[in-house]
Structures are given as structure tokens and as C-alpha cells.
Amino acid sequence: MFTYFYRILDKYQKPITAYAIFTGASTVARPNYFATEYIGTSMRYTFNTYAIACQDDEYLRASDNPFALVVLTAKAALAGRNIKDTFERDEILLILKLKLARDLLTKDIPKEKIRVLMNFLRYYVRFENPVVNLKFDKEVEILTGRSTTMGIEELLLERAKNQGLEQGMERGFEKGEENKSHAVVVNLISHGFSDDQAASIAEVSSEFVKKVRSESKGK
Secondary structure, eight states: OHHHHHHHHHHHOOOOOOEEEEOSSOOSOOOOEEEEEETTEEEEEEOEEEEGGGSOHHHHHHOOOHHHHHHHHHHHHHHTTTOOOHHHHHHHHHHHHHHHHHHHHHSOOOHHHHHHHHHHHHHHSOOSSHHHHHHHHHHHHHHHTTSSOOOHHHHHHHHHHHTTOHHHHHHHHHHHHHHHHHHHHHHHHHTTOOHHHHHHHHTOOHHHHHHHHHHHHHO
């Protein structure tokens, strides 16, 4: 941090304030300075500290600062670390993520920031079971009508379009979506879902599900 500090100061000659953000679960106070000394010459660099685990949830939810939602998202991820049962963990995280999504959509935040924050929420707090991801996405669709959020894929395609690369990237994303859908269908089949049920949940065709089921039997 000190290296970044003096390089930025040297280049831009502007006042600088720095924060060390601790994302771990520990609430133990951490150092807020760096010091060095050699043969009578010494220096002390002091900075601000911010521990995610020490922040109050109610205070963060009442804040209109978008960073408060980032902190709440990080705290939600921490909440699942000590839960060994993956089913229980996913269910708790689903409740927390949906609550954060609702909080986000009630804030007076510009649309572009909502998109960024929603993507951060979607990908920073991850579920073990891909079916739970589908539950979350479907609930968000109900909340937003798909008009408020924009996936990372859409953002990248939008940028690529301006560079004349949209076609190639679309093929890559289609392949990625196909791989993701395949994994979801395999999971649903393993839990006893019928072809029609798996197709409905994974939002794929029944033919796709039958193909995956056939491949699974072949293995």
C-alpha cells in the first residue's frame, strides 16, 4: 500500500486517502500503519482500515451508499463459510441473496450501478448446487421483469459490438451457456426429475434433456 501511495503521489501530486479493507471473518483489530527505520531514518505510513465482519447489517441496509450493498454481499458470503452441509448452506445463502437483491432494487441508484451491483451479488456469493442458481435467477426475473439487470455476458457483448467482435463472442457465450445448461440438466436428472421437469427448470428443450440423459446412461 505504501508503494502504491508514493507512486500515485509522485505521478499526480494530489492528496490521497487509503483504506485497507479486510474481507475475512475475523473481528480482531488489524494494524493500520506501516513503519520502517534504518540508521536514524524512519518513516510511518498510516492508513484507514475497514473490516467487513465488524459492520452492522441494519446500518448498511439503511445506507444509500452503493458500497454498503457491496459490504452486505461480502458479509453474506462469509455467512456460508462455516456451514458444512451444502444443502443448508445454499438455502441460507439463497435467502440472503434474495433479500439483498430486493434491497438493491428499492434504492435510488442509477441503472448502470444496479447492473454492476447485481452482477457482483450474483457471482460473488456462489451456490454449490446449480439448481439453486436457477431459483435465484427466476426470483430476480420476477422482481425485475429482466429489465433491471444485465449479465456480464451482455455487458461484454455490448462492448464487443462497438469493436466489431460481437459474432465471435456470441459463439463463445453460446458454448458457455450450453455447458452450464448441460451441468444443470445432469444434476436435475440425478435428483429424479423427469425430462419435462428438467427442461422447464433449466429452460432448455426436452430434446436437449433426452440427449443429456442418453449420454449419461452411455457413461
